[in-house]
Amino acid sequence: MSVAKPVTQQVFEKRVLLSTLLNKKLNNQEFREQHPEDCERYCELNCYQLDMLHHIVSEMNLDNFIVRPKRRAIEPFLEREYWDNIDDAKFTELENQISALPTEAEAFNADEQLNHLSHRFDNLVLTIQLDLLEKGMISEMSRGRVIEFAEQLEAKSTIPAVQAQLQLIQDIQTQEFWQDIHLTTLETLRRKLRNLMFALDKEKKEMVYTNFEDEVQGVHNVTSVYKNPSVDLAQYRKKIELYIQDHQDQLTIQKLKRNKAITQADLDVLEGLLLEASGMSDVETYREKILQEKPLGTFIRELVGLDMKAAKEAFSSFLDEEAYNAEQIQFVDQVIDYLVNNGILDMSQLFEPPFTNNHGESAYGFFDEGTVVELFGVIRKVNANAVVAESQSA
Secondary structure: OOOHHHHHHHHHHHHHHHHHHHHHHHHHHHHHHHHHHHHHHHHHHHHHHHHHHHHHHHOOOOOEEEEEHHHHHHHHHHHHHHHHOOHHHHHHHHHHHOOOOOOOOOOOHHHHOOOOHHHHHHHHHOOOOOOOOHHOOOOOOHHHHHHHHHHHHOOOOOOOOHHOOOOOOOOHHHHHHOOOOOEEEEEEHHHHHHHHHHHHHHHHHEEEEEEOOOOOEEEEOOOOOOOOOHHHHHHHHHHHHHHHHOOOHHHHHHHHOOEEEEEOHHHHHHHHHHHHHHHHOOOOHHHHHHOOOOOHHHHHHHOOOHHHHHHHHHHHHHHHHOOOOOHHHHHHHHHHHHHHHOOOOOOOHHHOOOOOOOOOOOHOOOOHHHHHHHHHHHHHHHOOOOOHHHHHHO
16 A cells, blocks of 8 residues: 655645646647637746745755755756756656655745645645646546635634635635636635635544545536535525625615615616625526525515614504503514514414414414404515515415
8 A cells, every 4th residue: 555645745746747737738839829818827827836846946955864865866956947848857856856855945935834734725726726737627526625615714704814815715615716717716726725724623624634635536527617506505695695784775775674665676776786796697596596586675674684663663553551561562572573683574473482482372362353463464564565566465
């Protein structure tokens, strides 16, 4: 059974391989003619990889007893120009003679801090980059790990360093991010997130990094749309909910919160804003999966709740201490509290806790039938104000 190479050695060798693959692309005249913009981006990426590799090797201590026997192999690589075209002979030297040697190099730059977890993340992203270059496809397992990292980091958004990359962290969890993804986008992801691995909980680190070799169990053609509904839809919904919570002064949201009637024009304007905020392009998917076939007004009312003042105003006739006793008013207060917190009160919910906690017959245990009809009528009207008048059911 072969022993797994140290992660730093794996990263070194994958960087060398990445450079050789990039060189092949850049030396292909047809590719250069058809993809001039890609050539420029590939060239920058390749230079960065080679600068890092040269930095590592140039700081190997030739007097070190482990390094000294490999001195002849190392010395040519001390010159940066020697790295510019890694042929098969150089590749073999780097892999067999140099990659496993210790170095005294400091971090290449602020993005490339030296720690085990960050190197693990480098290893993961380099694997994805190599898959993309060699196969035009990405391992589902590798991509799933990146998404898992993003989910875990989003939960740590109170940490300033994580907060600074929150938009990227959220984008990673959407299908658009992975569709037709570019090699340099993956490099940006690697550099921006690698130093955030410290934020993961200990058990999460162990779970994610267990069995971290390069198993490729299933590949994904990146020219098609990545489908992971539970991740994507949850992220879209999160973006919409965040927009609604942050824009409660928007006119339609204000109307819904204050129990005012709304029009279709109100909803059309708001729906356009929410679609833009979510990043979704398919309106039908948005309505089916995000709104879950609910009317938009109902969806929003459930998120923002009902304004307390508006709720008390709607039920004011049932809060008259001269007309109703303490138990009756307490029941009405339960209704108000529920609407303030949940926005909508389904009529069937009135015959379940908490509305049956004090009497099994709910409102019928406190009011005569005529008053119950009036009370339920107010609840229905409050619910109905969350939908457009033409759509209200009798």
